Amino acid sequence: MIFRRIPSTPSFGFRSPWSELERMQREMDSLFGRFSEAYPQISAGVFPAINLSEDADNYYVRAELPGVKADNLDIQATGNSLSIAGERKIAAESDEVRYHRRERDAGQFSRMVGLPGDIDTQKVDAKLDCGILTVKVPKAEAAKPRQISVS
Amino acid sequence: MTAAEAKELQLKEKQEIASPAEQTRPGLVFTPDVDIFETEKEITLLADIPGVKSDDLSIDLRDNVLTLLGEITPADTSNEEMLLVEYQTGKYYRQFTLSEVIDQNKIDAKLDDGVLRLTLPKVEKATPKKITVKAG
Known part of the structure; x- marks a missing residue:
């Protein structure tokens, strides 16, 4: 199998079998202009499902x-x-209770999320609000995009 | 530790449904997972509705039909670029038909960490009363 990784591709270390597929799907979607309205929903199949996003300074895991x-x-x-x-x-x-429906599950979970770049592990901030976890992960100084002024 | 406690949580896809009525605001609608159980006095419903604040939740009981509708305020991600999307967010909607007569005034709803606990007490006459027979 020929497996080629484009250097600029964010690498999701622990889910490498899927990340390439996801990247391809994203590229297909952006080609067809679908990216902005509906994101591909390919799951790693591990609880909890996460959404990962970034801005210039941070990654956000929800x-x-x-x-x-x-x-x-x-x-x-x-x-x-x-x-x-x-x-x-x-x-x-x-x-004494009689159950009519039991759809909610209890149990343990653990998941590893690979981030595309280095992070500042000292300043990670996690919030849990109304059942939604938001982890703000600052990018390491070296990994932040730097504005370069043209003189 | 019992076997139940050690169980690994499996990922369940959120169940998307077609919206109950045509919506003025577009958006996805999901069916929340629920537990429903009953005692002699009341029916209790637990529903997973992460992201719904108590003000945005409407519980309606009319003609024995219980309707749950939870609106969410999506996180502001306008300045962020999505790298991976495994779940979508949207409203939660679910309807149940109740076979018991519920005492509307005593309905109690609590929302904690994204879980709704709704207690629906049965009306007095539906509660079986034990009748003691006195020996005469």
Whole structure:
């Protein structure tokens, strides 16, 4: 199999089998002008599903974690990856209840998110609001785009 | 640690549905996951609606039809470039038909960490009463 990586491509270290596919899908979408309105929804198949975005200074990792308490979340940043682990607990109801529907799951989860560039692990900021986790990951100084003035 | 506690959470795709009625504002609509259980006195419903604030949630009970509608305020990502999108956000909508008569005045709703807990007490007459027979 011929496998070629274009140097400018962001590399998602831990999901390399999929990242190439995702990149191709994104390129196809942008070719057809679909990118701005509907993003491709290709999932790594690991809980929690995340959305990753960036601006000039930070990466933003968002995940929907309803019912997860901040105490039960463990977020760690190393090098250029972020690990999100935790447990979703559902309190047991009394023995008298009769269940009609049980669609919500409890359990442990852990996920590694590879970021395209180096990060400043000292200043990672995580917030959990209404069941939505937002992790703001500052880019390392060296990885930030630098404005170059033309004299 | 029991087996249930050690269970790994599996990823479930959010269930998108066609909007219940034509919307004035375009957007996606999802079906929230729910648990529903019943005791002799009440029916309790738990729903996962991450991102919905209590002001943006409407719970309506009319003619035994319970309607949940949760609006979300999407995170402001206008200055950000999306690199990876695994989930989409949108409203949550779900409707249930209740077979029990509910005491409308005593309905209690709590929203905590994106989980709604709705308690629907049955009306008094629907609660089975134990009748003690006195020996005469």
